[in-house]
Amino acid sequence: MWVMAIIVAIAVAGWFAVSCSPGGANAERPVNEEEAALLAGLRERNHGSEPVAVRISVPTGGGTVTADGFVDWQQPMLYARVPDAEGGHRLIQAIPGLIATRADDEAAFSELRVPEDGWTTRQMLAGAVTPLETTVDILASSLFTLSSAEADDPAELAKQATWREEGVIDGEPVDSFRAPIMVETAPGTAQGASPEALYSLDADGNLRRFQVNTGEERLSAVDFLRDVEFDASGLTANDLLGGPAIAPTAVDEDLAATIAEVRKGNWEDTAEVELTVPTGDGQVTTGRGSIDWRTMTAYLHLTDANGQRLLLARPGGYATAAAEGDELPETPPTEGWEAHALTDEDAAEHFGPVESLVFRVLEMAAEEAEDADVIAEKAFLLRVDDVDGTEVKVVEFPVAGDAEAAAGRSAFRYHLESEQLREVEMVSFYGVASAELSDEDFPMVEIPWELAEKIG
Template identity: 25%
Template sequence: MEATRPNGRRRSLSLIVVAVLALGALAGMSQGLRSCSTPETKPESSRPLNGTDLQKLGSMRLHNFQDARAGIHGTIGKTGSEITFAGWVDWQRPLIYLSTSNTRSGSPNILLQASPGVVAYRIGKPPGTAATPSPGPSGAGDPALPPATPPSDNWRVRPLGQLIKDKPDPVDSLLALIFSVAANQPDRTDLLEQLDARWLRHDNVLGTPVEVMIGPAVIPLRPWASPSATIPPSSASTQPPASPAVQGVRQVQPGSSAAAPSATASASPSASPSASPPAPNSLAAHGGAVAYYLDGAARLLRMEALLTQEISVQVDLQRDDRPVLTTIDVLGGGMIKPRAVTTVEAKALARMRQRNLNAGGGHVTVTMPVGGGGLIEASGWLDWRTGLAYLYARNLDEPTSNVLVLAGRKGISIKQFQQQKTDPPLPQPPRGGWVTNEWSDLGIKVAVTDIDVLLHEALSLAVSSRDDPVSLGKAAHRLRADMIGKVPVAVFEIPGQQDIGLPSGYARLRYWVDSTGVVHRIEIRTKTGGLGRLDLDVKSKLPALPRTVS
């Protein structure tokens, strides 16, 4: 997932963040955030940003990007029913890794990893974490930090910003907000100056003096333009949002004369889809108003925002907590550095399918994230010499949807089936109830699934003739070196027609190839945004597979 075209990635990230923040106020969130303490400062009046303020606020996102990583912890939701979170962000990859906790409700901890456009989550306390939340810098019970090495199994995936039960997920706006505070160049101060941004007060964060400024959640890109107009159709809601996800900032506590942001700095919680769009120079037109707590070096130590009238968020940053994060496999695994393949690599890829045919095949396991946060696991065998794949696929949430799958060169057959074993029955599959479709019918007469595409690709990776090394040299990219168990591999992508226009590292399929030229893993970028995979053990015993079903 971590392609190395910074300009393209920054543009993509900006669009994703805008799309998420434009999906609407986070109504329906029942857990919450404690009130912040009364600032220990003299009463001050807010004012428009002066030139020095504009330089500080304008450089904040660049500082975050240059520093790359930071620890983050905070709270989100309604006061008195807190969800707390703790973890880290890497703005350059970009990647967020969090553990969340709600001790009052007794809900299990949830691990989260997010990259632009996709969020993965794992329910349940991971091994090795504390049994109860530990006191954190906020003074409240912060959740235990996520394990440095994330668990490898049971991750569910969905697109960032996807509606949950017809409502936006508040965590998505939190993640989008964290992503939004980094950029590889400073904000344009001439554009910031045109917005309703304000200097609010002096304050301190854990003893560090800060200045609090009200600014936009999303970087202003051009004069008087609403970012919502740039949301691509695939990311935007089909209905206009009731209001931006970030509506304003927390109200100043009694005893301070610091003024709250003006009405144009936050969207009205009662706004309806038919309401007039926000003024182009308002903060509401740029993702909403956020309170940024900046130290003397213009580095962000805290940010606060109101997501609705009831739901608020506070994020504290620990600038010296900067571990290198491990990305889970479903989000792409290790960092990639795409480059064109060498002449030697192109020749090896040209013989890859011949080498696979000689290897014969072996036992396979499939892990596939599906829509609605579902997960399918399958196991069985792949025989490259006969052109057959025979698997038992288990839907971990809906066992009644478990199926046997027999795929061949001409088509694919499935049958609903229940059993305790993970591999399909041998020597023959059970009779009756099979539904067969030719490969050419998929996507035309019947819907095509990511597993269909993955199995079709796996079966096509064995032929007796060599492919064209010149064509592969022009198209293929080497992404990184990696390991599968104790086997060193190189990870490649070979973009197809469906990948035209995508940056390097974003092709739909990836191939993990050992030093002999044999594929050990195929990854597919699924409709969820996460990666599914097929792993092949070429050293395992390959039984005779059934050729037909009846």
């Protein structure tokens, strides 16, 4: 869990944030009742607040590295432009557990736009490859602990927090407190000791500065620039992190009826498909090809860090072969295939996120419509997008075999344009994979007979 990872990381860097802080420690005193209540409401206030501009300061051996960004606790998400090891900058977006990065686009960042392409993802902390990336990961994930739907217990904070000093930040008088990093624990789980941080609050209880020990001689800090005004409408996660925020609501009768017909509507159709699948730290597999629901056949050309390959999939299994060139051959080659039946003992070893998404797309056709009443009970409308002036509804609904999931937490999402399925999304370990669909007539794919026997 990302919360435990960040707690461990900060604990390793320095158990107490104040262990590296200059002065002030001798003036510490226990917090009074009013101060404990102010600290206890901090995360709840953040949870309901508007996005805020931030300035991140990271001490290094040669000075201090600074980065500007924006944090939205309601999503939650951080968008920042950070220095890199080569002396330039990169854009990052972070959500709990994941970091997305891409080449710098100073113009887009200054306009608070999120570029649509060029992103790769990695696991937070585990996927970091430089000390600066690790520090940024610690700070980004620490920011996400600063939000909670409910207030913390002031009685507990009265026992654990101390007042340190008065100060001024951005012209606002503040009081600084030393207190534990506050995180939720699962019911029945004992709350262990937590590393500490410094919290600087103004008179209204708004957080103005957050400081934590990331392993340097001085504390890393995040300043909250609450007087900076900006248009936050463009502050959305990129597609690999799930896109704009969702707000699950029950579907109405009309939408339930539409969803119930989606798979039946595909039963005798074909479509062009474009895949984008995060498959590892900094790795994305892309692909293009055809889906033929008449014969339940997927035929694609894939590109990843290892090169290019062809993929054939049918309900009984799938096969891969080296690709010759950048284009999908009209007819699959007769030789060179490595086939895997889903009944093979080692099938799971070769079955990854690309195969999972392709098979889900194949499952998006059925001879009969779903029960609209069942759909009405179990489906959810997550959000409504405007795509080039066209309304697209993003929904989730269970398909036979899907695990039970809370609203908004399903492994799969579906984008509907009117009655047409336009995209299937799948939540994976490294982000959100996508299969975009467009209407296209294809002839039936001629699969070599021995291969067809193996994969169905």
